[in-house]
Amino acid sequence: MKRVLTITVLVLLSAGVANAAVELNTVALTEITTTDEEGQEVTTRVEAGKVVPGDEVIYTITFANHGTEPAADVVITNPIPDHMVFTQVEDSPYQATVSMSADGGSRYDAPRNLTVTDAKGQPRPAKESDFTHVRWTFQNPLEPGAEGSVSFRAQLQ
Amino acid sequence: MRLISRLIPVTVFCLAGAACAFAGGTPAGTDITSQAIINYTITGTGYSGVSNTVTTSVAEVLDLSLVWQDAAPVAVQPGAGGQALTFRLTNIGNGSDSYALTGLSTLTGDDFDPNLTNIHLDTNGNGSFDPGSDELYIPGGNDPVLAADAFTMLFLLNDIPSGALVDQLGDSRLDVVSNTGSGNPGEVIVGAGEMGVDAVVGAGGGLADDRGTYRIVPLSAQLAILKSAVVVDPFGGSRPVTGATITYELSVTATGTGTTSNVVISDDIPLNTTYNPGTLMLNGASVTDALDGDNGDVGGTTSGTITVAIGDVAVGGPGQTITFTVTID
Numbered sequence: 001m002k003r004v005l006t007i008t009v010l011v012l013l014s015a016g017v018a019n020a021a022v023e024l025n026t027v028a029l030t031e032i033t034t035t036d037e038e039g040q041e042v043t044t045r046v047e048a049g050k051v052v053p054g055d056e057v058i059y060t061i062t063f064a065n066h067g068t069e070p071a072a073d074v075v076i077t078n079p080i081p082d083h084m085v086f087t088q089v090e091d092s093p094y095q096a097t098v099s100m101s102a103d104g105g106s107r108y109d110a111p112r113n114l115t116v117t118d119a120k121g122q123p124r125p126a127k128e129s130d131f132t133h134v135r136w137t138f139q140n141p142l143e144p145g146a147e148g149s150v151s152f153r154a155q156l157q
Numbered sequence: 158m159r160l161i162s163r164l165i166p167v168t169v170f171c172l173a174g175a176a177c178a179f180a181g182g183t184p185a186g187t188d189i190t191s192q193a194i195i196n197y198t199i200t201g202t203g204y205s206g207v208s209n210t211v212t213t214s215v216a217e218v219l220d221l222s223l224v225w226q227d228a229a230p231v232a233v234q235p236g237a238g239g240q241a242l243t244f245r246l247t248n249i250g251n252g253s254d255s256y257a258l259t260g261l262s263t264l265t266g267d268d269f270d271p272n273l274t275n276i277h278l279d280t281n282g283n284g285s286f287d288p289g290s291d292e293l294y295i296p297g298g299n300d301p302v303l304a305a306d307a308f309t310m311l312f313l314l315n316d317i318p319s320g321a322l323v324d325q326l327g328d329s330r331l332d333v334v335s336n337t338g339s340g341n342p343g344e345v346i347v348g349a350g351e352m353g354v355d356a357v358v359g360a361g362g363g364l365a366d367d368r369g370t371y372r373i374v375p376l377s378a379q380l381a382i383l384k385s386a387v388v389v390d391p392f393g394g395s396r397p398v399t400g401a402t403i404t405y406e407l408s409v410t411a412t413g414t415g416t417t418s419n420v421v422i423s424d425d426i427p428l429n430t431t432y433n434p435g436t437l438m439l440n441g442a443s444v445t446d447a448l449d450g451d452n453g454d455v456g457g458t459t460s461g462t463i464t465v466a467i468g469d470v471a472v473g474g475p476g477q478t479i480t481f482t483v484t485i486d
């Protein structure tokens with residue numbers, strides 16, 4: 001029994017080391033629109049402390065390479081949270097290919113290539129509410145010190 | 158065993174809530190969590206990591222709908238008491254809420270004002286007003302409580318003024334407001350929601366109202382039918398034996414107030430007797446047995462039955478008398 005526990009601790013430690021190079025952070029934001037002194041509508045993003053059905057949340061995932069070597073083959077994956085329906089991916093200055101999964105993360109492809117099985121057992125094109133994961137596959141390595149973010153939007157059911 | 162009996166109602170409640178919760182949205186108090194995953198390689202070695210988990214809580218939306226249910230204006234007679242209008246209250250928010258109810262009958266845009274008496278709850282849950290079993294609503298005492306997407310019927314009771322005229326319309330309005338809060342849509346009431354989450358006033362402002370309508374119909378009279386029989390036997394007596402004739406007389410009068418229209422009287426020819434053709438009379442005048450243009454027939458409208466249309470019967474007007482004769486088989 002003691003032996004098993006020791007192994008578990010070692011595995012956790014090695015995972016901790018692997019995390020050190022590229023760090024990820026997630027924030028949930030909502031947009032609020034206010035009118036400024038000149039009567040112009042201004043949209044600002046604030047942390048989404050609470051939401052109600054119908055609200056759209058912007059999940060922004062920031063990444064930073066704290067290591068000394070470039071990180072290659074970077075893939076960021078985010079499951080669509082429960083009770084949320086994916087709406088769109090926001091543009092990112094990083095060159096990344098966006099793909100989606102509609103089967104719990106087994107298969108990723110461009111949204112138009114994805115199908116799901118309907119009630120009659122027939123395949124039909126996947127729609128927003130079918131998506132279970134969103135994924136960014138970076139085209140270029142992340143150089144040491146590089147940082148940025150990717151974002152997607154989802155609506156609370 | 159006590160624990161189980163207490164748990165069961167809770168379980169049923171949750172199932173009903175979960176089945177319905179879809180329409181009103183994600184239940185208040187739900188935590189929405191998200192976490193990103195990263196995979197990459199450094200000099201050919203694969204690494205993976207995860208982000209923090211970000212948690213967003215679902216606030217309670219205060220939203221309700223109220224819809225008058227009667228398919229058409231409720232037909233009432235002048236002077237009638239305790240006439241019910243039926244409304245359906247639905248919690249279209251995403252958490253349990255309780256509601257305060259008020260009625261108002263002094264409205265404009267109608268012909269007469271009903272006199273508001275009180276509001277009753279659909280205590281027995283059958284959707285229609287039952288004076289014996291549907292509790293009187295007491296503001297603050299038995300405010301209806303509805304889970305997300307649950308609904309209940311409410312009954313608004315009015316007395317109808319005796320001076321109202323036929324075909325006049327009178328409206329009465331039910332106002333329902335969330336006890337958790339109401340105001341401008343989007344207004345936040347900190348910590349007021351289910352399980353202490355924040356409450357947010359919904360698109361409807363946390364309140365709803367709807368009007369129901371009464372329509373005055375004429376007072377109708379009560380009809381009284383007096384049936385008598387005279388037996389004449391073949392021997393000059395009055396014993397009901399084979400071959401004896403029975404002359405029936407149906408006397409129809411109205412009591413109460415008003416007129417009852419389009420009255421049709423039907424009477425079965427008794428078993429073991431045979432109708433004597435040509436004996437049907439209305440107010441002393443013959444009516445043919447055939448189903449034709451006159452007021453009555455024998456066996457034409459309904460087999461084995463006398464049918465006579467006597468039209469309007471007014472209180473204080475002359476009574477109507479139908480007679481016919483049968484022979485005992």
